[in-house]
Amino acid sequence: MTQLRTVQVLGGGSAGSSAHVRSLTAGLVARGVRVTVCAPDPLERLYDFRGCGADHVAVARRGDPLSLGALRAACATADVVHAHGLHAAVRAAVALGGQRVPLVVTWHTRVHADGPRGHLLRLLERRAVRAAAVVLGTSSELVDRARRRGARDARLAPVAVPGPRRAPAPDENGKARAELGAVERPLLMAVGSLVPDRGYDTLLDAARAWRGLDPMPLLVIAGEGRERAALQARIDNEDLPVNLVGRRDDVSQLLAAADIALLPSRWEARSLLAQEALRLGVPLVATSVGAVPELVGEAAELIPYGDAVALAGTVTRLLADPGRRAELASAGPVRAATWPTEDHTIAQVLSVYDELTQSPLR
Structure with a gap:
């Protein structure tokens, strides 16, 4: 069986999305998936994606041609690209233009803005969710928002992140x-x-x-x-x-x-x-x-x-x-104790990847 290849894309990386990518990466690698994390160097230093078995490609948060070129090259051989957050999703969609690689977007949070900036954010949201084969929202509100923005397939995915290793004495x-x-x-x-x-x-x-x-x-x-x-x-x-x-x-x-x-x-x-x-x-x-x-x-x-x-x-x-x-x-x-575990989160994401890579549209 061919090894599944995924690219995880992070932009600025909030603490929640970065911790989730670290947890997801470790779980996917443990299950035999080849993972490349495209993220700015400071996030690699903080979260050590290489330390859990992933490849790391330094991609700045900027949308300049050099950064987009590096992202496009990393995604070219992937079976699935998974972007975390709005800006990462938009950049991944641009980088994947013309490539038949399915894009999964996890929407971790939302940004509040009014006036011209609010209008721009709504445009970016539409661009991101309409490019995605599947949008995973970490709350019911985000799933509804993705559907309003035109997502073809939006699902609830209340991600889990690691708990404390132990309670302090x-x-x-x-x-x-x-x-x-x-x-x-x-x-x-x-x-x-x-x-x-x-x-x-x-x-x-x-x-x-x-x-x-x-x-x-x-x-x-x-x-x-x-x-x-x-x-x-x-x-x-x-x-x-x-x-x-x-x-x-x-x-x-x-x-x-x-x-x-x-x-x-x-x-x-x-x-x-x-x-x-x-x-x-x-x-x-x-x-x-x-x-x-x-x-x-x-x-x-x-x-x-x-x-x-x-x-x-x-x-x-x-x-x-x-x-x-x-x-x-x-x-x-x-x-x-009632929240989804890391294993549940990884299993849900893997099921989405399997669904997309086995699609006759691929």
Whole structure:
């Protein structure tokens, strides 16, 4: 039997899509599939696709002729090309022009934009989904959106990503809290890129209310992005109990040490932070947006997006109610056990590949 050859295409690569490609690649290689990952060099350094048995072709996120040429050459001998995210999908569609290689697109998240940029994004969405033989949406909302944009075949694919290898020991939690400066005060934790749609302005609005608590909680935000300078200016000017710690390789350890995890985003599909918090048994307060409600069920406290009063009040109530925090801590791993496993995700993707490569249209 001929070995199946796939190319996985990543663009900028959000943490969720990159972690999924790493997991998917390892699973496909273990099942005898030859995998080439086309991604920018920084993603290879972070996720080590070669380390799980894949070939890596450095392809910048840009759509210049050199990058498109490298992508086209890598895809020329593939049986299936699988693009992850909107920009990767558009570039893969352009690179595949004229080649009879089926394109699968996994739509991990969506971008909010108004005006001319919003119009351009809608055009890109239509271009991406109409070029795909199959679109896999990580939430029901994304599947419906793909169908509205003209997808021929859109299916729900709630991807799984690896959980923590192990829960940190209590002494590790203590060390993490000491490093962050939260030994004798509550620790609140948020993780994600410092961009507007993450809701960090609302989070800082809520942090003003927490200054009146005794002991005063410390909010730690792990991540980098273009909003860092503006957020830091607010923290300094308003004397907020908030610490921006940048991008960290030990997010699991920091999160496990937290009293409450916070997800204030405008929109999320299968949030990595939500998944990790529930698996670790860390109480989660999240916005009721996108796929978050169907992901967490009753195992988290949900609030409206952009409501700083609701966010501040919910956190204050939880800090004063150890019983409720214990309920959420117990409910998280139970809910996480209902999610698809990595094996389920890989099996679903393989079934799509088999379907496309055995099609008489090939």
